[in-house]
Amino acid sequence: GQQLNQSPQSMFIQEGEDVSMNCTSSSIFNTWLWYKQDPGEGPVLLIALYKAGELTSNGRLTAQFGITRKDSFLNISASIPSDVGIYFCAGRAGTASKLTFGTGTRLQVTL
Amino acid sequence: GAGVSQSPRYKVAKRGQDVALRCDPISGHVSLFWYQQALGQGPEFLTYFQNEAQLDKSGLPSDRFFAERPEGSVSTLKIQRTQQEDSAVYLCASSLVRGDEQYFGPGTRLTVT
Numbered sequence A: 001g002q003q004l005n006q007s008p009q010s011m012f013i014q015e016g017e018d019v020s021m022n023c024t025s026s027s028i029f030n031t032w033l034w035y036k037q038d039p040g041e042g043p044v045l046l047i048a049l050y051k052a053g054e055l056t057s058n059g060r061l062t063a064q065f066g067i068t069r070k071d072s073f074l075n076i077s078a079s080i081p082s083d084v085g086i087y088f089c090a091g092r093a094g095t096a097s098k099l100t101f102g103t104g105t106r107l108q109v110t111l
Numbered sequence B: 001g002a003g004v005s006q007s008p009r010y011k012v013a014k015r016g017q018d019v020a021l022r023c024d025p026i027s028g029h030v031s032l033f034w035y036q037q038a039l040g041q042g043p044e045f046l047t048y049f050q051n052e053a054q055l056d057k058s059g060l061p062s063d064r065f066f067a068e069r070p071e072g073s074v075s076t077l078k079i080q081r082t083q084q085e086d087s088a089v090y091l092c093a094s095s096l097v098r099g100d101e102q103y104f105g106p107g108t109r110l111t112v113t
Helices: none
Strands: A005-007 A010-014 A019-024 A031-037 A044-049 A055-058 A061-065 A071-076 A085-092 A105-110 B005-007 B010-013 B019-024 B031-037 B044-050 B053-056 B065-068 B075-079 B088-095 B108-112
Touching (some): A019 A105, A044 A061, A044 A071, A071 A085, B010 B019, B031 B075, B044 B075, B075 B088
Antiparallel strands (some): A005 A019, A055 A061, B005 B019, B088 B108
């Protein structure tokens, strides 16, 4: 099935650094969601975006709904060790209820 | 409040066996979704219920996969005659209403030997 393209695939950063990742699609979405998944657990919702151009924050996390509606971005400021995990973007198109997920960005934070 | 729960958390089946995976959504959530997550991949949609009605089953990979939600609450995903390629994590998610944010359970890891 279709999966959205996320980049980078993985990243190693030092504690305290800022992180940026993005998600792109060949088709338009009207909702973008960002999830974090820890090993052996289900995805946990971080941020939801509903409008093109929207910028939303949740603590140290900031996400943006791209103007073209084909992309989204997630920034994490001042990373800490518990930020380690896999980050997935997910999009919802039209009137569909199902989510289409990205390929994931694996984040590792070193002290 | 309680989140989405799934059972069992781990299931090992021999090829050819039937399995049943259970999902208890968040109380009051109308919409329920099943996703399949292969190792190293993002979740992929299988099927969607609104109350007891299965409105979208376009993601079910074969007729060996069957899902039900008879009373609009608990859902069961059944896989008949399991094959090795069915090995994956099966995730359940629920949302209050259609189009709302989806909240996921911990998943059931199925291993077919």
